[in-house]
Amino acid sequence: MEIKKTAKKACRFCEEKKDPSYKNYEELRQFMTERGKIIGRRQTGVCAKHQRMLSREIKRARQLALLPYLVA
Ligand SMILES: [Zn+2]
Numbered sequence: 001m002e003i004k005k006t007a008k009k010a011c012r013f014c015e016e017k018k019d020p021s022y023k024n025y026e027e028l029r030q031f032m033t034e035r036g037k038i039i040g041r042r043q044t045g046v047c048a049k050h051q052r053m054l055s056r057e058i059k060r061a062r063q064l065a066l067l068p069y070l071v072a
Pocket of ligand 1: 012
């Protein structure tokens with residue numbers, strides 16, 4: 001059995017003291033599923049603030065065709 005409250009890590013962006021940016025779309029990709037969906041912060045451990053920025057930056061990257069929209 002797994003105890004789920006043990007992994008209390010700071011979010012990646014807080015840890016590295018940087019904000020998600022569309023310019024780092026390769027990095028944003030890690031927060032997306034193979035089908036192009038944004039992974040929830042329950043799974044990624046990203047804090048609420050950065051999750052918001054993350055989704056905004058992913059949307060921007062999509063508009064610039066750096067990241068795919070939903071892949072069917
Ligand atoms: Zn954060």
